[in-house]
Amino acid sequence: MLISTTKLDSILNDPDVILTDTRSFKEYSEGHIPGAVHLDLFAFHWIDTTRQGIENFNNQSKSLLSFLGVTPEKKVIFYDSVSGMLAARGVWMLMYFSHQNVMMLDGGITKWQKENLPLEIKPNGFKPSEFSGKINTGIISGFEYIRDNLTNLKILDVRSSGEYDGDTIRAARSGHIPNAINIDWNKNLKEDGTFKNDDELSKMYDYPKDTEIVTYCQGAYRAANTFLVLKKLGFENVKVYLGSWGEWGNRLELPVKQ
Structure with missing residues (x-):
């Protein structure tokens, strides 16, 4: 579930990788890992776990992951400022939908920058899919x-x-x-x-x-x-x-x- 900065750097151009920056849009726009799309997962709090509430959460999450472009063959990598809670939420969410090929960047963008690895400021668009996962x-x-x-x-x-x-x-x-x-x-x-x-x-x-x-x-x-x-x-x-x-x-x- 963890990927190192070195390993991520070596697969940045892989078309089957969806790299997701979970920080605020302000932080993303000031510099992000090349190819990363932006998804502020903190906007999707959910505090209703009644039966109907979970069903609504499932529907919202599926829409979100379709927007992100997740399909079975994609490797989805989330990162945060550090090995943080936002990237972890993304990994848990995909595991919840039984998508096993998911990980977070250990050390986040802080470690990436410390190692003088490349950054970009241009935003990257989503390539939406029809996500359908099996709930775990x-x-x-x-x-x-x-x-x-x-x-x-x-x-x-x-x-x-x-x-x-x-x-x-x-x-x-x-x-x-x-x-x-x-x-x-x-x-x-x-x-x-x-x-x-x-x-x-x-x-x-x-x-x-x-x-x-x-x-x-x-x-x-x-x-x-x-x-x-x-x-x-x-x-x-x-x-x-x-x-x-x-x-x-x-x-x-x-x-x-x-």
């Missing part, structure tokens, strides 16, 4: 599944400690999902913005590999980053709670802890 329900969770399995799941809250403790309020209620463990997603990264090595990460996520884990944050972007780390470490049963605290904290009937 095994890597997504809604609020009902968590509510009904609170004591059976390993729930990872990957927000800041302030959000977890309730000092930082970003919903109708503050705090966290009961039984959740707080491991800030920033701890996944080294100072240079690349992922820590597997030994370091394994010490942070020291659970049996068959543990059922659900990750969440505020809007399932940071949670997607930790999801990728866990999959990279070989965890078999990891889900992202799509609605995250943006949904849970605003659904007054759901339990919270501070």
